[in-house]
Amino acid sequence: MGDEAPTMRAAQLTTIPAAGLDLSTVAPPMITRDDDVLIAVSACGVCGTDLHILDGQAYRPQLPFTLGHEPVGVVVAAGSAAAEWIGRRVTMTLFTGDGACELCEAGDERLCRHLRSITGVLGAPGAYAGIVRVHAAQLVPVPDALADAEVASLVDSGATAANSVRQALVRAPDRVLVLGGGPIGHLSAEMLREAGVVTEVVEPNPQRAGALAQLGHRVVPSIDEALPEPAVIIDCTGVATAFQQGINALAPRGLYLLAGYATVPDFDFGAVSRNEATLQGIRSGSRADLEHILDLAASRAIRLPEIHQWPLEQINDAFTALRAGRVTGKAIISITATNVEAGAEGPNT
Template sequence: MQGVMRAMRLKTVGVDPSLTEIPVPEPGEGEVRIAMRACGICGSDLHVVDGSTVVDRLPVTMGHEPSGVVDALGAGVDSLSCGQRVVVNGLVPCGTCGQCTRGRRNRCEQLCILGLGRDGAHADYFTVPAESVIPLPDGIGFELGAIITDAIATPMHAIRKSGVQKGQTAAVFGLGGLGIHAAMILRQLYEVEVVGIDVDDAALANARRAGVADVVDAREAQVARRIRDETGGGVDVAFEFVGSAAVVEQGLRSLRPGGTCVVAGVHPNRLQLGLRQETLVARELTLTGSLGYTNEDISDLLHLVNTGELVFDDTVSHVFDLADYQTGLDTLRQPDSASIRVVITADA
C-alpha cells in the first residue's frame, strides 16, 4: 500500500503532539498492519508529552491501547486474516530473553511499548508483531475493545497478582481509568467489598456511579486509619493506581494483618516509607509491584465482557475523531471533565 496517512507525532518533549502526514507503514516479516478504529488516550500519554516518561526516540507516533481491522499481512503471518477485527497488546516483547522464554512477556528485558519505543496507534495505520494481536469478538465495539487492552487489563493483572479472594475487602487508591475498572472487576467478578479513595470530586462521583458505596476523600486527615476503622481492622488488599510514594504508604497502612499492597502506579520518585520495619514484620504485610498485562489477561477480559460476566457501561466517557486529538488531550487534563477514558477514533 502506498500513500500517506495522518499520525499524531510527538516531536519535542513538552510540546503537544501534532497531526502530521507521514507514509503509510509496511508490515515487516511476522508483522501485520492495522487500520486503527479506536485508541485510548490516558495519563501515560500525558507523562510522555511532559517528559516524566522518557521516550526511546523522537519523533514518535503516540498511542498504545488500540483496536482496529487487519489491513495487511507481513511475510510468514498465517494466524490472522485481512478484514479481521482485533485489539493489540501495546507491550511488545522481544520474545527471546529469559523472561519471554519463561512466559513472562510483560517483564521482557527489552520490552518495547507502542508510542514510546516504536510508532504507536494514534494514526490511521500502524504495524505490530502478529503475536501482539488478539481477535476482537463481534459483540464488543471498537471503543471498549481498545480500552480493554490497557485501562482494564492493567487492573485485571494487578488483581490477579494480589490473590484476592471472593468476599474479602479491598481499597482502591486512585479512581481514574485504572482504579474505576479495578473496582468494577473486584465487585462484579470477585464479589469484593471495595473502598475507593481519591482527592478529586469528579473521580469520587464517578466511583459512586460505578457502584462503589464507600468512597473516601483523601484530602481529609487520617485516611488509612479511617479505612481500618470502617473495615473492622483494615482491608485484605490495597491497590495503588496513583503513582505516588505517599499513597503506597497509605496503602500499606490500610491493610489488616497478612494483607497485600499491590502497586501499579508508576512514578520515578524513590519509595521512602515511614512504616517501621517491625510493623511490616509483625503484621506480615506484603508489598508487590504489578507491571502491565499479558495477552492472556486481555483475551480473558474479552471473553468475560462478551459473555456478560463483566459489564463496563459508560466507562468510555469521551470519544473524539483523530482530527480532534487536541480536544481529547485537553479533556483528559481538565480535572472537572469527569473523564474516565478518552478514546480517539478513525475510519481509514
C-alpha cells in the same frame, strides 16, 4: 494519480517535554517481515503514560514518534506468515521481548530483560495514526459484542486491572481497598465485585466518585475515611502522597499492589518492615489478562467506565481535558481508515 505514494495522518511527539502532539501527514508503515501485520486503526485509548511521556516524566522515545498503545482496528495487510489475520478485527499486546527467554515463553514479555519495544511507547510507532504495524504474535482477536471504543478502553488499562485483581485474589482477601477511580481503578473494582470481594474505592474527584457510586460501589474521598486495615490495596493513582498513606493503612502482612507509580522523594520504609507488608509492582498485563477482561466485558459481567471520544484532529483537547480532571471515565481517540490516503492500492501484502 495512481503513482502517488500513500500517506496517512498521525499525531506525533516532536519534542519532550511537550504540551501536545503535532498532527502530521506521513508515510504509512509497510510490511518488512513475514510476521508483520498492518492494522487500520478505528480507535485508540489514551493512557496516563501518554501524559507522563509528554511531561518528560517517563519513557523517552526517539523523535519524531507516534504515540498510542491502546488500539483496535482491522488487519488490512500482512506478511506471508500472518496472512490468515487479514480482515479480522483485533487489538494487541504492547511488549516485544527477545522471544527466547523463560519470561517470553511464559507469556510475560513485558518483564523481558532484553525488551525490544513497547508499541506506541518506545521503539515501535503507535496507533495515533491511520495505520499501525505490529507483529502477528501481538494480535488479540476481539469479541463481536464489544464496540471499537469499548475495546480501546480495555487494551492497557483493562490488562493492568486484570493483572492487579489476579494478584490480589491470590491472597483470598476479605476486603480490598482500591486507590483511584480512574479507568484502572474502575475496572479493578468491577472485577473484584464480579469475584464477590468486598471493595472500597478512594476517589476525591466528585464526578468519578459519583459514577462509581451509581454502580453500587462504596466510595470515599480519602484513605482516612476508608474502613481500617484492608488485606490488599491496589494503588492506581500514581500519586506520591497516596503511597505513604496507603502503606500506613494496610493490615499487618498485607499486600500493596502498585498499578500506578510515582517518584516518592521521602518515604519511611519502616512502615513496611513493622507490618511485614508485601510491595508488588504491576506492569500492564499478559495476553491472558487482556483476553480475560475482554471476555468479561463482552458478557457484560463487568461495566466499563464512561467513554469520552475525540477525533484524531482534536487529540490535544483530550489531553487538556484529562489534565484538568474533566474526564470521568476513559478518553478515546476516534481514528478511521479515512485517515489513510492511498495513491493506488495503498498498503499491500
